Amino acid sequence: MSDLVSQNVNMIFKSPKGETVHALKDISFTLKKGELLTVLGPSGCGKTTLLNIAAGFLRPTSGIITLNDKEIDGPGVERGMVFQQGALFEWLTVAENVNFGLRMKKEDPVKTAQKVEEWLDIVGLKGFGNTPTYQLSGGMQQRVALARCLINNPDLILMDEPLGALDALTREKMQSLVLKIWKETGKTIILITHSVEEALLLGERVYVMAPRPGRIHKEYKLPFANMGLNEDLREIKNNEEFVSKREEILSMIWDMEEEIMGKES
Amino acid sequence: MITGIITFLVIFAVIGSILYGQRLAKTEKSDAVFGNPERAKGGVHWVIVGTSFLLLSWLYYSWDIAKAFYPKSANELCQVAKVNESLLSLKYLFPIEERHHKSTALIKRENINIQKKITIIQNSTDLKDKDKELFVKLLKKTQRTIPLLTDEKLLENETKDKIRDLTNRITWLTEDFQKISYPPIKSVEEENKRIEELKKQLGWGATGMEVPPLPESKRGLKFHTAAQELNKISDEFFSLRNHNPEYLKLLKEIREEIKKYKDSLDDSQELEITFIKEIKKLGQRIEYESVFPPNALDEMEKSIREFDVAQKSEQGNLIYIDALLFPAGTIVASGPTCAEDGPGRWLPKPSDTFRIFGDLLKPSVGFKMIPMIWYEMMGVNRIVGFILPDWIADVMPGKYPVHSADGTVKPNFKSKVLDVVTGEFKAFKIPVPTGHIWDSFLRVFLGLTLGIIFGVPLGLFMGLNRFAKGFFDPLVELYRPVPPLAWAPLVITVFGIDNLGKVFLLFMVSFSIMIISARAGASGTQLSKIHAAHSLGASRWQILREVIFPNSLPEILTGVRVAVGMCWGTLVAAEFLAGTSGIGFVENVARKYMQYEVIWITIFVMGMLGLLFDVTIRKIIDKTIPWRGKG
Numbered sequence: 001m002s003d004l005v006s007q008n009v010n011m012i013f014k015s016p017k018g019e020t021v022h023a024l025k026d027i028s029f030t031l032k033k034g035e036l037l038t039v040l041g042p043s044g045c046g047k048t049t050l051l052n053i054a055a056g057f058l059r060p061t062s063g064i065i066t067l068n069d070k071e072i073d074g075p076g077v078e079r080g081m082v083f084q085q086g087a088l089f090e091w092l093t094v095a096e097n098v099n100f101g102l103r104m105k106k107e108d109p110v111k112t113a114q115k116v117e118e119w120l121d122i123v124g125l126k127g128f129g130n131t132p133t134y135q136l137s138g139g140m141q142q143r144v145a146l147a148r149c150l151i152n153n154p155d156l157i158l159m160d161e162p163l164g165a166l167d168a169l170t171r172e173k174m175q176s177l178v179l180k181i182w183k184e185t186g187k188t189i190i191l192i193t194h195s196v197e198e199a200l201l202l203g204e205r206v207y208v209m210a211p212r213p214g215r216i217h218k219e220y221k222l223p224f225a226n227m228g229l230n231e232d233l234r235e236i237k238n239n240e241e242f243v244s245k246r247e248e249i250l251s252m253i254w255d256m257e258e259e260i261m262g263k264e265s
Numbered sequence: 266m267i268t269g270i271i272t273f274l275v276i277f278a279v280i281g282s283i284l285y286g287q288r289l290a291k292t293e294k295s296d297a298v299f300g301n302p303e304r305a306k307g308g309v310h311w312v313i314v315g316t317s318f319l320l321l322s323w324l325y326y327s328w329d330i331a332k333a334f335y336p337k338s339a340n341e342l343c344q345v346a347k348v349n350e351s352l353l354s355l356k357y358l359f360p361i362e363e364r365h366h367k368s369t370a371l372i373k374r375e376n377i378n379i380q381k382k383i384t385i386i387q388n389s390t391d392l393k394d395k396d397k398e399l400f401v402k403l404l405k406k407t408q409r410t411i412p413l414l415t416d417e418k419l420l421e422n423e424t425k426d427k428i429r430d431l432t433n434r435i436t437w438l439t440e441d442f443q444k445i446s447y448p449p450i451k452s453v454e455e456e457n458k459r460i461e462e463l464k465k466q467l468g469w470g471a472t473g474m475e476v477p478p479l480p481e482s483k484r485g486l487k488f489h490t491a492a493q494e495l496n497k498i499s500d501e502f503f504s505l506r507n508h509n510p511e512y513l514k515l516l517k518e519i520r521e522e523i524k525k526y527k528d529s530l531d532d533s534q535e536l537e538i539t540f541i542k543e544i545k546k547l548g549q550r551i552e553y554e555s556v557f558p559p560n561a562l563d564e565m566e567k568s569i570r571e572f573d574v575a576q577k578s579e580q581g582n583l584i585y586i587d588a589l590l591f592p593a594g595t596i597v598a599s600g601p602t603c604a605e606d607g608p609g610r611w612l613p614k615p616s617d618t619f620r621i622f623g624d625l626l627k628p629s630v631g632f633k634m635i636p637m638i639w640y641e642m643m644g645v646n647r648i649v650g651f652i653l654p655d656w657i658a659d660v661m662p663g664k665y666p667v668h669s670a671d672g673t674v675k676p677n678f679k680s681k682v683l684d685v686v687t688g689e690f691k692a693f694k695i696p697v698p699t700g701h702i703w704d705s706f707l708r709v710f711l712g713l714t715l716g717i718i719f720g721v722p723l724g725l726f727m728g729l730n731r732f733a734k735g736f737f738d739p740l741v742e743l744y745r746p747v748p749p750l751a752w753a754p755l756v757i758t759v760f761g762i763d764n765l766g767k768v769f770l771l772f773m774v775s776f777s778i779m780i781i782s783a784r785a786g787a788s789g790t791q792l793s794k795i796h797a798a799h800s801l802g803a804s805r806w807q808i809l810r811e812v813i814f815p816n817s818l819p820e821i822l823t824g825v826r827v828a829v830g831m832c833w834g835t836l837v838a839a840e841f842l843a844g845t846s847g848i849g850f851v852e853n854v855a856r857k858y859m860q861y862e863v864i865w866i867t868i869f870v871m872g873m874l875g876l877l878f879d880v881t882i883r884k885i886i887d888k889t890i891p892w893r894g895k896g
Contacts, residue, residue: 077802104811
């Protein structure tokens with residue numbers, strides 16, 4: 001029941017000069033509750049547009065996208081979003097940032113404080129509650145963003161390249177965290193990334209998108225995310241199947257990129 | 266005393282730093298930024314820097330150095346100035362300060378004047394030939410009076426005696442002047458009177474008294490007495506007329522001829538009347554000028570030269586004090602008062618400035634009956650009456666009481682409310698600040714606060730809403746580019762010269778600045794933050810209050826900082842234009858009365874207040890938006 005269903009979603013942008021850009025074409029998919037979907041693709045393939053439509057920041061030109069049988073029109077609490085740069089509110093402390101959603105709902109501050117503590121513990125920021133966010137490192141900021149989104153208990157979590165700006169080591173830790181949270185909370189997650197490795201590691205399902213017009217090029221169902229819950233991520237990366245899938249997708253994206261370059265020149 | 270110590274310290278510090286700098290220049294290998302070691306060598310620039318610094322501090326502190334080390338010098342120089350003033354007119358008779366004898370110069374000038382007049386008359390086309398002839402004849406006669414004045418043989422014995430007498434008096438004065446016993450002690454009564462007046466005299470630099478004029482020292486008294494004697498001699502000499510019978514006879518003849526001619530004229534002959542009057546005037550000028558035979562005053566010239574030499578040597582170290590410690594001017598006497606002359610007049614003399622500053626700060630003195638900053642006790646009722654609008658009483662139910670037949674008025678509820686809102690009740694008093702500085706501060710504060718209260722919401726609105734931007738932008742941009750001072754005359758005329766006009770002007774200044782900064786802040790909010798807040802369930806109003814407003818704070822506070830500076834500048838100029846209080850008002854009044862020290866003080870106070878505003882806002886900025894530049 002609690003599925004994300006996209007039916008023939010089209011998105012056409014009009015530039016001020018009058019040119020039209022077909023950002024998304026006939027996107028149809030169904031995401032069951034508790035699935036983790038990663039979306040991969042060269043730049044300009046409409047990954048972020050898709051996410052913004054799912055979040056409700058954009059209205060599709062045509063087609064319909066529903067969550068729990070309800071049409072998405074406008075942003076809502078049931079769909080949490082994690083941004084690439086964290087998009088934290090610098091003027092608030094870590095705890096206040098995490099608490100933001102609950103405060104907007106005017107929940108009892110005593111209860112929320114307890115909840116905030118719990119979530120800070122889950123994302124590994126225990127004791128950082130009173131720290132100003134601008135003093136945090138990039139990885140910690142993303143943990144705050146994650147906690148801020150999850151505390152609202154959304155049905156669907158949308159992640160827009162959340163680990164893109166992190167260094168390799170932090171990134172790996174965060175990947176484990178995402179997997180842990182996914183498993184523990186059983187949330188539906190859509191994660192956009194430009195890293196093939198990340199997409200394979202985290203994605204139960206992976207969509208590779210192609211540009212101009214933006215469309216789903218290929219779909220994979222992968223076991224690595226479930227493996228990652230128990231095994232070391234680095235070992236998975238050396239897995240034969242993983243390596244061959246990675247090379248396959250990489251060459252696919254390379255071809256697409258080259259096609260774009262060819263069109264432009 | 267303190268100035269003395271400071272002076273020595275400054276000199277030591279400057280010399281010390283020059284020496285230290287020279288040592289550094291030798292040891293330091295190279296400078297990180299201005300890395301050329303050649304440039305740091307030599308120490309020539311240290312000499313230049315040190316000398317300029319010494320010259321500057323000398324210029325500023327010389328007045329105080331003189332005060333500290335030679336407390337009597339200004340008073341004594343004042344007495345010297347009196348002597349110079351008395352001596353000046355006598356000196357001008359001889360080629361001492363001038364090139365010619367005064368008689369020579371006068372004769373030369375009058376001959377030229379008469380010759381010019383003759384030419385004009387002869388070339389005139391309007392005059393009749395008969396009149397021309399007469400005029401030239403009269404002028405020639407007038408010219409002939411000059412040799413009668415300069416003929417040694419015609420000089421009367423009486424005049425000779427008088428000249429000799431005055432010459433002797435100057436010679437005696439020169440002799441006496443150099444004696445230690447000069448001036449002779451007068452009667453006990455007069456001496457007591459002098460001492461009594463001296464006690465009443467205010468010190469050097471006291472308010473309204475730049476240099477005390479009555480002599481305070483023995484040397485000063487000497488010059489003062491000599492100046493008085495010289496004044497008498499000079500007066501007597503210049504009342505002396507070298508009119509011998511021959512001259513008077515010719516003068517009478519000329520006058521009679523002029524009178525006869527004038528009587529023959531009627532009122533319509535204006536041209537002739539003008540000419541004859543000018544001819545008469547030429548004669549009169551010669552009559553009243555001190556023209557003497559060439560060698561008649563030789564003895565007198567010698568005596569005056571001797572006195573001048575004597576008085577200069579009697580001045581002693583005063584000459585050096587004058588040159589060194591009054592570098593930008595000297596002390597001159599005019600009538601009974603003495604004052605500094607020259608550009609040094611407007612230099613801020615440190616000790617005088619500090620003392621006047623202290624005076625101005627005294628609540629009992631202040632400036633124009635208003636203290637600079639102090640407090641006054643104000644009843645709470647007046648504050649309540651000021652804050653609560655009077656119409657509160659009007660909207661209360663019932664009617665205001667009407668007086669009764671027995672001539673009394675019975676208060677009812679409505680009238681009691683009116684008493685409260687107009688502040689007519691008894692209440693305890695609390696201290697509130699008052700004074701020029703407070704007035705200026707309050708105006709800036711009110712103008713700024715109003716600008717923030719109205720400007721920030723409107724600016725945010727304009728930053729978020731395209732319609733608001735389109736609607737308000739032209740309105741704001743119409744008045745904003747006009748310099749605020751250009752609005753001042755209009756605003757002050759409409760809203761009055763008192764606080765309202767100024768506060769409104771400052772409101773106009775801060776309003777536009779706040780709009781622009783708040784708008785920039787609002788439109789600069791990252792979309793991802795708004796999206797994040799949106800997906801966290803915040804409503805539009807919540808996003809505005811919780812995300813856009815705090816996110817715009819850095820821009821808004823920077824705007825406040827700019828607005829404070831602008832308001833402060835505008836206020837001072839507005840206070841120049843009109844008003845009865847405020848720091849700009851003080852400066853403007855001080856300018857009218859040439860109170861240089863007060864002007865310097867107001868400049869200093871304004872600088873300090875501006876700095877205080879800026880530092881406060883910087884502190885607020887650091888406290889409220891610590892994330893600025895780190896996000």
